[in-house]
Amino acid sequence: MAIATGSTLLGGGALVVSATMDDDGRDAEDDENGGDDESAEVDPDEIEFVAACVDEEREFATFRVDNDNDESVTLTTEGTSVIDFGRNGTDETDASSDDDSGDVDHDEAVEQVNSIIEDTNERLENVDDVEPIDEIDANTGDDVQEEVFTQVVAEINAQSQELLGTDIAGAVDTPDEARAEADEIEAEYGAAAQEAVDGLNDAADNVEEIRELTDRGGSGDGSADELTVGADDSETVTTGLEDDTATVSLHLDGDEIAEATADYDEMDNYCSHSP
Numbered sequence: 001m002a003i004a005t006g007s008t009l010l011g012g013g014a015l016v017v018s019a020t021m022d023d024d025g026r027d028a029e030d031d032e033n034g035g036d037d038e039s040a041e042v043d044p045d046e047i048e049f050v051a052a053c054v055d056e057e058r059e060f061a062t063f064r065v066d067n068d069n070d071e072s073v074t075l076t077t078e079g080t081s082v083i084d085f086g087r088n089g090t091d092e093t094d095a096s097s098d099d100d101s102g103d104v105d106h107d108e109a110v111e112q113v114n115s116i117i118e119d120t121n122e123r124l125e126n127v128d129d130v131e132p133i134d135e136i137d138a139n140t141g142d143d144v145q146e147e148v149f150t151q152v153v154a155e156i157n158a159q160s161q162e163l164l165g166t167d168i169a170g171a172v173d174t175p176d177e178a179r180a181e182a183d184e185i186e187a188e189y190g191a192a193a194q195e196a197v198d199g200l201n202d203a204a205d206n207v208e209e210i211r212e213l214t215d216r217g218g219s220g221d222g223s224a225d226e227l228t229v230g231a232d233d234s235e236t237v238t239t240g241l242e243d244d245t246a247t248v249s250l251h252l253d254g255d256e257i258a259e260a261t262a263d264y265d266e267m268d269n270y271c272s273h274s275p
Contacts (some may be wrong), residue, residue, distance in 0.1 A: 041075050044257040049228075049250050052236065052264035053269040061246040061262035062271050063237045067229040070174065072142060072211070073252065074228045079259075080239040080246040109136055109213045113144065118204050120148060123199070126158035127151050141214035141228065145207045149178060152203040157194045170194065174231070175204035 046068040054061045063081075067073050114132040121129040130147045133140055149172050157167040168185055172178040182200035185193050215230050229235045239246045244264035249256050 004204050006082055039231065042071055042252065043254055044255075047073065047075075047250070047252070047257060049248075049258035049260050051246075051267065052261045053271040054241065054262050054264045054267050056270040058241055058244055060271070061239050061241055061264075063239070063246075063260055063262065064234055065229050065237065065247055065250065066234045068232060070176075072215075072228060072230045072232050074139075074226060075257075076251045077237055078247050078251060078256075079248040080242060082237055082239055082248075084238045106136060110134070113140075113210050113213050116210055117144070117148075120152070120203070120206060122250055124151055124155050127154040134150075136214050141211045141230070144210050144214070146173070148207055148210070148220050149173065152199055156199055160196070168196065169200065172200070175208050178204040178207075233241075 048066040048068070050064055050066075052062045052064040065075065106137050110133055113136070117130045117132050124130075128151065130144070135142065153169045153171060155208045156169040160166060160168040168189065170181055170184075172181050178200045182204075184199045185200070189196075211230050215233070215235070217229055227235055227237060237248060239248060239262075241262070241264060245261060247259065247261040249259040251257065
């Protein structure tokens with residue numbers, strides 16, 4: 001996904017909202033649509049864990065974690081020793097297994113995330129900057145996502161307060177919520193608030209790019225059994241094979257939520273490349 005750079009995030013300090021526009025009713029709508037600050041609770045039943053493939057040379061096995069929740073989730077693994085977290089394909093996958101969708105270098109990921117943050121900060125004129133990151137750990141994606149949305153919404157509302165004396169943007173927690181809020185602003189204020197609409201949509205795109213980088217660019221110096229899976233996303237866990245089998249269990253907040261076993265003699269899928 002490309003980083004959104006084609007439009008000005010907040011438009012040079014102006015929302016281009018006419019100060020003569022009728023602002024009645026927005027506060028009540030914000031009360032309805034501003035949302036609860038609490039994140040949606042993760043449902044363990046929406047997390048699937050399966051054995052995806054085994055190495056034809058009997059050296060490793062790859063498991064896949066599918067997170068169908070609307071929130072990212074950090075899991076721990078127990079069982080056969082983990083070699084790597086990433087996205088190894090199988091011989092039955094399409095050509096995407098040969099693209100650049102695997103893990104990225106940690107330092108490179110930090111640099112790219114900070115580049116996105118810097119681009120966002122250049123467009124924040126009335127609120128504090130989003131803090132750059134020094135490293136990537138299991139909480140980085142969530143922390144940066146929260147801060148970007150908080151500051152972008154605050155900037156939009158700081159400008160609308162100057163022009164209208166009221167906030168026009170409600171709080172958002174996810175890219176989908178940001179885009180929905182942009183649609184509501186556009187429906188109520190039309191082209192006059194286009195730059196605020198673009199600001200929320202660009203922030204959503206940038207947060208998704210940041211999450212892609214933080215999910216794939218972990219430092220690797222933390223717990224070797226910890227894995228963060230993005231909302232509506234998948235990740236893989238690669239282990240060694242011990243006597244041609246590997247068994248791994250997933251844990252959420254200390255509770256086991258799933259277990260899977262890869263048995264070389266019972267599986268038909270062979271991993272397309274080594275970890």
